Amino acid sequence: MAFQIIINLIIAIMWMFLSESYTFASFIAGYIWGILLVLLLNRFIPGRFYGIRIVKIFKLILLFVKELLLSNLSILKLVYTPKPEIEPGIFALPLEVKSNWGITLLAHLISLTPGTLSVAVSDKNDVLYIHAMDIDEVDKSVKEIKDSFEKAILEVTR
Amino acid sequence: MTGTWIELLANISIILLLLFGSFITLSASIGIIRFPDIYTRLHAATKASTLGVSSILIAAFIFLYVKEDIVSGKLLIGILFIMVTAPVSAHMIGRAAHNSGVKPLTKNRTDAYEEAMQKQQ
Structure with missing residues:
Protein backbone atom coordinates (compact mmCIF):
# COMPACT_ATOMS: atom_id res chain seq x y z
CA MET A 1 0.00 0.00 0.00
CA ILE A 45 2.40 -3.43 -8.98
CA PRO A 46 2.54 -5.66 -5.90
CA GLY A 47 -0.48 -5.59 -3.59
CA ARG A 48 -4.14 -4.78 -3.93
CA PHE A 49 -5.23 -1.40 -5.31
CA TYR A 50 -5.09 0.94 -2.32
CA GLY A 51 -8.22 2.88 -3.32
CA ILE A 52 -10.36 -0.02 -2.11
CA ARG A 53 -8.89 0.33 1.35
CA ILE A 54 -9.40 4.10 1.35
CA VAL A 55 -13.07 3.64 0.46
CA LYS A 56 -13.37 1.24 3.40
CA ILE A 57 -11.69 3.73 5.77
CA PHE A 58 -14.19 6.33 4.57
CA LYS A 59 -17.08 3.97 5.30
CA LEU A 60 -15.68 3.39 8.80
CA ILE A 61 -15.56 7.16 9.42
CA LEU A 62 -19.19 7.53 8.28
CA LEU A 63 -20.22 4.70 10.62
CA PHE A 64 -18.36 6.46 13.44
CA VAL A 65 -20.17 9.76 12.90
CA LYS A 66 -23.55 8.02 12.70
CA GLU A 67 -22.95 6.14 15.96
CA LEU A 68 -21.71 9.32 17.66
CA LEU A 69 -24.98 11.11 16.85
CA LEU A 70 -27.09 8.13 18.00
CA SER A 71 -25.17 7.80 21.26
CA ASN A 72 -25.68 11.47 22.02
CA LEU A 73 -29.41 11.09 21.52
CA SER A 74 -29.52 8.19 23.98
CA ILE A 75 -27.43 10.10 26.56
CA LEU A 76 -29.70 13.15 26.18
CA LYS A 77 -32.74 10.96 26.76
CA LEU A 78 -31.19 9.62 29.97
CA VAL A 79 -30.12 13.06 31.19
CA TYR A 80 -33.62 14.47 30.96
CA THR A 81 -35.49 11.43 32.28
CA PRO A 82 -36.68 12.26 35.82
CA LYS A 83 -35.92 8.82 37.32
CA PRO A 84 -33.87 6.77 34.86
CA GLU A 85 -34.55 3.03 35.13
CA ILE A 86 -31.05 1.91 34.22
CA GLU A 87 -28.95 -0.97 35.42
CA PRO A 88 -25.25 -0.37 34.76
CA GLY A 89 -22.68 -3.14 34.74
CA ILE A 90 -19.45 -4.37 33.17
CA PHE A 91 -19.39 -7.20 30.64
CA ALA A 92 -16.61 -8.98 28.73
CA LEU A 93 -16.30 -8.97 24.95
CA PRO A 94 -13.97 -11.56 23.38
CA LEU A 95 -11.89 -9.87 20.67
CA GLU A 96 -11.32 -11.05 17.12
CA VAL A 97 -8.99 -8.23 16.08
CA LYS A 98 -5.45 -9.01 17.15
CA SER A 99 -3.33 -6.01 16.15
CA ASN A 100 -2.68 -3.19 18.62
CA TRP A 101 -4.08 -0.64 16.18
CA GLY A 102 -7.25 -2.64 15.66
CA ILE A 103 -7.89 -2.94 19.40
CA THR A 104 -7.26 0.78 19.94
CA LEU A 105 -9.66 1.69 17.16
CA LEU A 106 -12.31 -0.72 18.42
CA ALA A 107 -12.05 0.66 21.97
CA HIS A 108 -12.49 4.18 20.58
CA LEU A 109 -15.54 3.22 18.56
CA ILE A 110 -17.08 1.37 21.50
CA SER A 111 -16.57 4.38 23.77
CA LEU A 112 -18.46 6.58 21.37
CA THR A 113 -21.40 4.26 20.71
CA PRO A 114 -24.74 4.28 22.53
CA GLY A 115 -24.64 2.96 26.07
CA THR A 116 -21.15 1.43 26.09
CA LEU A 117 -17.75 2.56 27.37
CA SER A 118 -14.59 0.48 27.19
CA VAL A 119 -12.98 0.20 30.62
CA ALA A 120 -10.02 -2.18 30.27
CA VAL A 121 -8.20 -4.62 28.02
CA SER A 122 -7.09 -7.96 29.45
CA ASP A 123 -3.36 -8.71 29.78
CA LYS A 124 -3.34 -11.13 26.86
CA ASN A 125 -5.11 -8.64 24.57
CA ASP A 126 -7.97 -11.03 23.92
CA VAL A 127 -10.84 -9.67 25.99
CA LEU A 128 -12.22 -6.14 26.20
CA TYR A 129 -14.15 -5.15 29.33
CA ILE A 130 -16.99 -2.78 28.56
CA HIS A 131 -19.16 -0.75 30.91
CA ALA A 132 -22.76 -0.69 29.74
CA MET A 133 -25.43 1.80 30.73
CA ASP A 134 -28.08 -0.91 30.58
CA ILE A 135 -26.83 -4.43 31.19
CA ASP A 136 -30.08 -5.99 29.95
CA GLU A 137 -29.26 -5.02 26.38
CA VAL A 138 -25.84 -6.69 26.46
CA ASP A 139 -26.63 -9.38 23.91
CA LYS A 140 -27.90 -6.79 21.48
CA SER A 141 -24.89 -4.53 21.84
CA VAL A 142 -22.39 -7.40 21.63
CA LYS A 143 -24.01 -8.51 18.38
CA GLU A 144 -24.00 -4.95 17.07
CA ILE A 145 -20.31 -4.42 17.90
CA LYS A 146 -19.35 -7.76 16.35
CA ASP A 147 -21.38 -7.20 13.20
CA SER A 148 -20.62 -3.60 12.38
CA PHE A 149 -17.39 -2.36 14.00
CA GLU A 150 -15.24 -5.42 14.24
CA LYS A 151 -16.02 -6.42 10.67
CA ALA A 152 -15.23 -2.93 9.38
CA ILE A 153 -11.96 -2.77 11.33
CA LEU A 154 -10.90 -6.21 10.12
CA GLU A 155 -11.53 -5.10 6.56
CA VAL A 156 -9.45 -1.94 7.01
CA THR A 157 -6.49 -3.39 8.88
CA ARG A 158 -6.13 -6.55 6.81
CA MET B 1 -29.04 44.73 0.24
CA THR B 2 -25.78 42.81 0.31
CA GLY B 3 -26.92 39.55 1.90
CA THR B 4 -27.64 36.89 -0.67
CA TRP B 5 -29.58 33.79 0.21
CA ILE B 6 -26.37 31.75 0.43
CA GLU B 7 -25.17 34.05 3.17
CA LEU B 8 -28.54 33.71 4.89
CA LEU B 9 -28.23 29.94 4.72
CA ALA B 10 -24.71 30.11 6.18
CA ASN B 11 -25.92 32.35 8.99
CA ILE B 12 -28.81 30.05 9.81
CA SER B 13 -26.56 26.98 9.88
CA ILE B 14 -24.01 28.79 12.08
CA ILE B 15 -26.73 29.77 14.54
CA LEU B 16 -28.23 26.28 14.59
CA LEU B 17 -24.84 24.59 15.07
CA LEU B 18 -23.90 26.95 17.92
CA LEU B 19 -27.24 26.43 19.68
CA PHE B 20 -27.04 22.65 19.19
CA GLY B 21 -23.46 22.52 20.48
CA SER B 22 -24.17 24.61 23.55
CA PHE B 23 -27.29 22.57 24.31
CA ILE B 24 -25.37 19.29 24.05
CA THR B 25 -22.52 20.59 26.22
CA LEU B 26 -25.00 21.88 28.82
CA SER B 27 -26.74 18.51 28.84
CA ALA B 28 -23.38 16.79 29.33
CA SER B 29 -22.69 18.96 32.37
CA ILE B 30 -26.13 18.22 33.80
CA GLY B 31 -25.53 14.53 33.15
CA ILE B 32 -22.21 14.59 35.00
CA ILE B 33 -24.00 15.95 38.06
CA ARG B 34 -27.08 13.73 37.80
CA PHE B 35 -25.70 10.27 37.06
CA PRO B 36 -25.11 7.95 40.03
CA ASP B 37 -21.50 6.66 39.80
CA ILE B 38 -18.19 7.45 38.09
CA TYR B 39 -18.66 5.10 35.13
CA THR B 40 -22.05 6.45 34.13
CA ARG B 41 -20.69 9.97 34.56
CA LEU B 42 -17.89 9.13 32.15
CA HIS B 43 -20.54 8.16 29.60
CA ALA B 44 -21.96 11.67 29.72
CA ALA B 45 -18.55 13.34 29.78
CA THR B 46 -17.11 11.60 26.71
CA LYS B 47 -19.98 11.25 24.29
CA ALA B 48 -21.92 14.44 24.74
CA SER B 49 -18.97 16.78 25.09
CA THR B 50 -17.30 15.37 21.97
CA LEU B 51 -20.30 16.15 19.79
CA GLY B 52 -20.99 19.49 21.49
CA VAL B 53 -17.47 20.86 21.14
CA SER B 54 -17.10 19.60 17.58
CA SER B 55 -20.31 21.23 16.40
CA ILE B 56 -19.23 24.54 17.97
CA LEU B 57 -15.89 24.22 16.15
CA ILE B 58 -17.67 23.47 12.85
CA ALA B 59 -19.79 26.59 13.36
CA ALA B 60 -16.62 28.65 13.90
CA PHE B 61 -15.13 27.10 10.74
CA ILE B 62 -18.15 28.07 8.63
CA PHE B 63 -18.17 31.56 10.14
CA LEU B 64 -14.49 32.15 9.32
CA TYR B 65 -14.94 30.78 5.80
CA VAL B 66 -18.01 32.86 4.95
CA LYS B 67 -17.08 36.15 6.64
CA GLU B 68 -13.29 36.27 6.45
CA ASP B 69 -12.49 33.84 3.61
CA ILE B 70 -10.14 31.86 5.85
CA VAL B 71 -9.99 28.08 5.59
CA SER B 72 -9.01 27.40 9.17
CA GLY B 73 -7.19 24.10 9.39
CA LYS B 74 -6.67 24.49 13.12
CA LEU B 75 -10.37 24.06 13.82
CA LEU B 76 -10.59 20.86 11.76
CA ILE B 77 -7.52 19.43 13.50
CA GLY B 78 -9.09 20.43 16.81
CA ILE B 79 -12.15 18.28 16.02
CA LEU B 80 -9.89 15.34 15.16
CA PHE B 81 -7.90 15.70 18.38
CA ILE B 82 -11.02 15.89 20.53
CA MET B 83 -12.42 12.77 18.88
CA VAL B 84 -9.16 10.93 19.52
CA THR B 85 -8.42 12.14 23.06
CA ALA B 86 -11.83 12.02 24.75
CA PRO B 87 -12.31 8.22 24.57
CA VAL B 88 -8.68 7.63 25.58
CA SER B 89 -9.02 9.77 28.68
CA ALA B 90 -12.34 8.11 29.54
CA HIS B 91 -10.74 4.69 29.18
CA MET B 92 -7.82 5.68 31.41
CA ILE B 93 -10.03 7.25 34.07
CA GLY B 94 -12.33 4.24 34.08
CA ARG B 95 -9.43 1.79 34.36
CA ALA B 96 -7.72 3.83 37.08
CA ALA B 97 -10.96 4.03 39.04
CA HIS B 98 -11.53 0.30 38.75
CA ASN B 99 -7.95 -0.50 39.75
CA SER B 100 -8.16 1.72 42.81
CA GLY B 101 -11.25 -0.13 43.95
CA VAL B 102 -14.26 1.93 42.89
CA LYS B 103 -17.10 -0.53 42.44
CA PRO B 104 -19.58 0.14 39.65
CA LEU B 105 -23.10 0.70 40.89
CA THR B 106 -25.01 -2.45 39.91
CA LYS B 107 -28.04 -4.25 41.19
CA ASN B 108 -27.06 -7.83 40.36
CA ARG B 109 -23.28 -7.39 40.70
CA THR B 110 -22.57 -7.88 37.01
CA ASP B 111 -18.88 -7.01 36.86
CA ALA B 112 -16.98 -9.28 34.50
CA TYR B 113 -13.70 -7.37 34.94
CA GLU B 114 -13.64 -7.87 38.69
CA GLU B 115 -14.40 -11.58 38.29
CA ALA B 116 -11.54 -11.96 35.82
CA MET B 117 -9.15 -10.11 38.13
CA GLN B 118 -10.11 -12.34 41.04
CA LYS B 119 -9.65 -15.47 38.94
CA GLN B 120 -6.15 -14.33 38.04
CA GLN B 121 -4.97 -14.00 41.61
Missing part, protein backbone atom coordinates in the same frame (compact mmCIF):
# COMPACT_ATOMS: atom_id res chain seq x y z
CA ALA A 2 2.78 2.43 0.92
CA PHE A 3 4.59 1.58 -2.31
CA GLN A 4 1.52 2.42 -4.39
CA ILE A 5 1.08 5.75 -2.61
CA ILE A 6 4.72 6.65 -3.27
CA ILE A 7 4.29 5.82 -6.98
CA ASN A 8 1.19 7.98 -7.01
CA LEU A 9 3.02 10.91 -5.38
CA ILE A 10 5.87 10.60 -7.91
CA ILE A 11 3.38 10.66 -10.79
CA ALA A 12 1.75 13.77 -9.29
CA ILE A 13 5.10 15.59 -9.01
CA MET A 14 6.00 14.51 -12.56
CA TRP A 15 2.71 15.99 -13.73
CA MET A 16 3.61 19.29 -12.03
CA PHE A 17 6.97 19.37 -13.84
CA LEU A 18 5.47 18.40 -17.20
CA SER A 19 2.71 20.99 -17.08
CA GLU A 20 5.15 23.57 -15.59
CA SER A 21 2.70 24.94 -13.07
CA TYR A 22 3.83 24.45 -9.48
CA THR A 23 0.55 24.99 -7.68
CA PHE A 24 -1.58 22.88 -5.39
CA ALA A 25 -4.26 22.59 -8.07
CA SER A 26 -1.91 20.97 -10.56
CA PHE A 27 -0.66 18.64 -7.83
CA ILE A 28 -4.24 17.49 -7.26
CA ALA A 29 -4.73 17.02 -11.02
CA GLY A 30 -1.55 14.97 -11.21
CA TYR A 31 -2.63 12.89 -8.24
CA ILE A 32 -5.93 12.06 -9.93
CA TRP A 33 -4.04 11.00 -13.09
CA GLY A 34 -1.80 8.94 -10.83
CA ILE A 35 -4.77 7.13 -9.27
CA LEU A 36 -5.99 6.23 -12.76
CA LEU A 37 -2.54 4.99 -13.80
CA VAL A 38 -2.08 2.91 -10.64
CA LEU A 39 -5.55 1.43 -11.18
CA LEU A 40 -4.72 0.58 -14.81
CA LEU A 41 -1.28 -0.87 -14.06
CA ASN A 42 -2.49 -2.68 -10.95
CA ARG A 43 -1.46 -6.07 -12.33
CA PHE A 44 2.22 -5.09 -12.40
